[in-house]
Amino acid sequence: MLCATSEQDASTQLRIIESCTKNDRVKINSKKNEILLINKKSKELNLELFNEKISEKQTIKHLGIERQDRNTPNVVNRISTARATMYSLMGAGLHGINGVNPLISYKLWRTFVIPRMLYEGAAMKMKMADGSTAVLRRNRPGTKAEMWSKWSDIAYEEMDNTLAVQQYIQQAINKDVNDVEGILNQPDGVDEGVWKYEHLRQFCMELNGLSVKLQAECNPETCTQMTATEQWIFLCAAHKTPKECPAIDYTRHTLDGAACLLNSNKYFPSRVSIKESSVAKLGSVCRRVYRIFSHAYFHHRTLFDEYENETNLCKRFTIFVTKYNLMSKENLIVPILDDQELIEGESEA
Ligand SMILES: [Zn+2]
Numbered sequence: 001m002l003c004a005t006s007e008q009d010a011s012t013q014l015r016i017i018e019s020c021t022k023n024d025r026v027k028i029n030s031k032k033n034e035i036l037l038i039n040k041k042s043k044e045l046n047l048e049l050f051n052e053k054i055s056e057k058q059t060i061k062h063l064g065i066e067r068q069d070r071n072t073p074n075v076v077n078r079i080s081t082a083r084a085t086m087y088s089l090m091g092a093g094l095h096g097i098n099g100v101n102p103l104i105s106y107k108l109w110r111t112f113v114i115p116r117m118l119y120e121g122a123a124m125k126m127k128m129a130d131g132s133t134a135v136l137r138r139n140r141p142g143t144k145a146e147m148w149s150k151w152s153d154i155a156y157e158e159m160d161n162t163l164a165v166q167q168y169i170q171q172a173i174n175k176d177v178n179d180v181e182g183i184l185n186q187p188d189g190v191d192e193g194v195w196k197y198e199h200l201r202q203f204c205m206e207l208n209g210l211s212v213k214l215q216a217e218c219n220p221e222t223c224t225q226m227t228a229t230e231q232w233i234f235l236c237a238a239h240k241t242p243k244e245c246p247a248i249d250y251t252r253h254t255l256d257g258a259a260c261l262l263n264s265n266k267y268f269p270s271r272v273s274i275k276e277s278s279v280a281k282l283g284s285v286c287r288r289v290y291r292i293f294s295h296a297y298f299h300h301r302t303l304f305d306e307y308e309n310e311t312n313l314c315k316r317f318t319i320f321v322t323k324y325n326l327m328s329k330e331n332l333i334v335p336i337l338d339d340q341e342l343i344e345g346e347s348e349a
């Protein structure tokens with residue numbers, strides 16, 4: 001390998017090689033040599049060895065390190081190498097809660113995965129602002145509020161992890177919370193069960209935001225029961241025998257219960273494929289958590305409107321359960337859609 005800082009320098013070194021080979025009576029095949037120009041400034045170089053042009057390359061592998069013309073590490077490649085290393089160790093038990101002891105997992109990870117990921121980085125100056133295609137989804141310390149989670153979008157096909165559907169949904173919400181149809185638009189190749197499951201997870205997470213707001217004014221003394229209209233008092237299903245919890249307790253118990261079910265290893269062991277019998281459980285979760293919307297709407301309207309303006313959550317939920325037939329129309333008592341009252345009117349007639 002020759003290193004040169006200028007064309008003249010390189011040319012001189014090549015002449016030295018030519019002269020040395022003549023003395024030693026060996027020949028170097030100029031076709032087998034390559035040249036890599038680092039930080040090239042659109043200048044045509046014409047370096048020759050034995051009167052033959054040396055071919056120019058964008059990347060050259062030297063001592064196992066892939067050098068690029070910008071002299072920065074290939075971040076995408078490093079990440080995928082690390083991931084491949086991870087996967088190859090899964091057979092040996094480097095996975096989840098039923099794998100090897102976490103301490104051993106950590107040791108394996110530190111010994112095999114990290115070095116392979118950082119290999120090139122040690123030899124080169126780390127720099128991310130090189131226009132590489134890797135999208136790093138990180139909120140670093142010191143991130144400004146307006147830049148929070150503002151990384152560029154990734155297409156669904158390019159999300160290659162087990163949480164891709166959740167990532168895709170959250171990306172759509174981040175992009176435009178008012179584009180309810182867009183958020184609920186199922187991309188090709190997504191299993192419908194997983195799609196429904198991940199959306200419901202997301203709803204429950206965001207409903208926690210509403211329940212935090214509710215805590216400020218919904219207290220057990222004033223809202224002693226979970227009601228919406230005068231018609232029903234909802235019993236809290238979180239207890240051995242369902243009971244009349246105050247509205248705010250009902251809210252907490254129901255969200256906790258939903259989180260328990262949706263994270264249960266028994267019913268939802270995987271987030272890539274979901275059994276039909278488990279998908280069937282989603283309807284009842286929807287029905288229970290919907291009561292949080294209806295209580296907020298009929299009893300804490302200002303608060304409901306505030307939250308709805310920010311998130312469009314109830315609207316999205318209503319369209320979601322209607323689209324996938326998870327709740328019957330009579331139960332959707334919050335008039336959030338333009339054509340919803342019309343539907344109610346029809347069913348009463
Ligand atoms: Zn209340």
Ligand SMILES: [Zn+2]
Nearest residue numbers: 236238245253
């Ligand atoms: Zn309860």
